[in-house]
Amino acid sequence: MGLKEGVIGVVEKVLNFSTMKAVRVEVLSDEFRLVEWESPGFKKVDWKPGDKIQIGSSLQFRTYTPVSLDKDTGKMEILTYFHNRDSLAGNWIQSLKVGDEFQYFGPRGSLAISECNFPNIYFFGDETSFGVASNLKKAKPETNIRFFFEVTRPASAKAAIDKLELGEVVLVPKESDDSHLKKIIAGFQNNSIDYKNSNFILTGKAQSIQAILPPIKKESVPSRNIKVRAYWSLGKKGLD
Ligand SMILES: Cc1cc2nc3c(=O)[nH]c(=O)nc-3n(C[C@H](O)[C@H](O)[C@H](O)COP(=O)(O)OP(=O)(O)OC[C@H]3O[C@@H](n4cnc5c(N)ncnc54)[C@H](O)[C@@H]3O)c2cc1C
Numbered sequence: 001m002g003l004k005e006g007v008i009g010v011v012e013k014v015l016n017f018s019t020m021k022a023v024r025v026e027v028l029s030d031e032f033r034l035v036e037w038e039s040p041g042f043k044k045v046d047w048k049p050g051d052k053i054q055i056g057s058s059l060q061f062r063t064y065t066p067v068s069l070d071k072d073t074g075k076m077e078i079l080t081y082f083h084n085r086d087s088l089a090g091n092w093i094q095s096l097k098v099g100d101e102f103q104y105f106g107p108r109g110s111l112a113i114s115e116c117n118f119p120n121i122y123f124f125g126d127e128t129s130f131g132v133a134s135n136l137k138k139a140k141p142e143t144n145i146r147f148f149f150e151v152t153r154p155a156s157a158k159a160a161i162d163k164l165e166l167g168e169v170v171l172v173p174k175e176s177d178d179s180h181l182k183k184i185i186a187g188f189q190n191n192s193i194d195y196k197n198s199n200f201i202l203t204g205k206a207q208s209i210q211a212i213l214p215p216i217k218k219e220s221v222p223s224r225n226i227k228v229r230a231y232w233s234l235g236k237k238g239l240d
Contacts, residue, residue: 017103020055023075025096028163029156032127033080033093034067039104042074049135050111053078054240055104062089063231063240065131066107067164079134079160081127083152088238111229113139116199118225121145122188124212126204127157128231134164136201148184150174150208181211189215200226206233 024036047069053076054061067077082090092102113136121143123133133147147169151157154171161169170187172180188200200216202209209230216226232239 017105019101020076020104022096022098022100022102025098026163028079029153029159031082031153031156032160033096034160034163035078035080035096037076037078037102037104038074039076040074041104042069042076043071045069045071045107047071047076047107048109048114049139050109050113050132051107052110052240053104053106053108055102057092057102060088060238061103061105061240062092062238065110065135067131067134069107079131079164081130081160083127111201111203111227116140116143116201116227118197118199119144120194120198121201122148122193122198123201124148124150124184124188124203124209125201125231126150126208127152127160129203130157130160130164130166132203132229133166133169137166146170146187148172148187150180150184150204178208178211181208184208185212185215188212189219193219195219195221198225202226202228204231206230206236206239 018039018041020037020039022035023038026034028034047066052063053066054063064078067079069076080093082093084090085094111132123145126149137145147166149169150172152174154173157171172183174180202212209228230239
C-alpha cells in the first residue's frame, strides 16, 4: 500500500463512512442505470422522499437521490445518469457491476417534499432529477403534478421515465443556445395556472433554474411556495 492509499485509509476510518454493495445494475439506456445497493446501515436510517445520499471512493464523493429505501431488507435504489464517460461519476457508472462496493454517507435532508402541500405542483428538472420526481409522485398520489424536463437525448430519457412510471411528462430537447427554455417558461407562466394554490419545484442545472425562476416570481408567488435545488452547475464539480 502506498503512502496516499495509507493516508486515505486512516481518514476513512476517522470519518466513519459506511459501505454499500451493488446487488442489481439495470441498464436502461446508454447513460441511465437503475442500481440497487445493499448495506446493513440502510436498516438503521430514517429516509424521507427528497433526501440525498453521497457516494464515493478514495474520499471523492458525488450526490444522488434514493428512489426507494427499504429498511427491512437494507436495500436502496438510485437512478444514475452520466453526462460524460470520462468524468468521475461517468467512470464509476459505466463500469459498475454487481458486487462493487462504494462508501456512502447519508441519506440526509435535501428537498423538503413534505412542505409542498398545494393541490398543484409544477416541477422542473433534467436527467438528474428523475429520481426526486419519482419520490414526489409516490409521496403525493393525490396532487396534480406537472413535470417539465430539459434533456439531451429524449429517447434515452424516456426509457428512464417509463421505468420510474412518471406518467405524462413534458420532455424538451436541449438547444445549445438555451432557446428551449422559452418552452419551459411558457409552461410555468400561463393563464391556466392557479398561482396561489401551487408549489413550484426547480431542480437540475443551476443556470437553467436561474432563467426559469424570475418569470415565476413575477407572478407574485411567495418564496415559501417555491423550492429550488441545483443538482449541478457549469464549471463546478460534485455539488451537494
Ligand atoms: C442533491 C442532489 C441530488 C442529485 N441526485 C441525482 C440523481 O438521483 N441521479 C443523478 O444521476 N444525478 C443526481 N445528481 C447530480 C450528480 O450529483 C451530478 O451530475 C454529478 O456531480 C456528476 O458528477 P461528475 O463526476 O460526472 O461531474 P462533476 O465532476 O461533478 O462535474 C464536472 C462538470 O461536468 C458538468 N456536469 C455535471 N453534471 C452534469 C450533468 N448532469 N449534465 C451535463 N453536464 C454536467 C459541469 O459542467 C461540471 O462542471 C444530484 C445532485 C445533487 C446535488
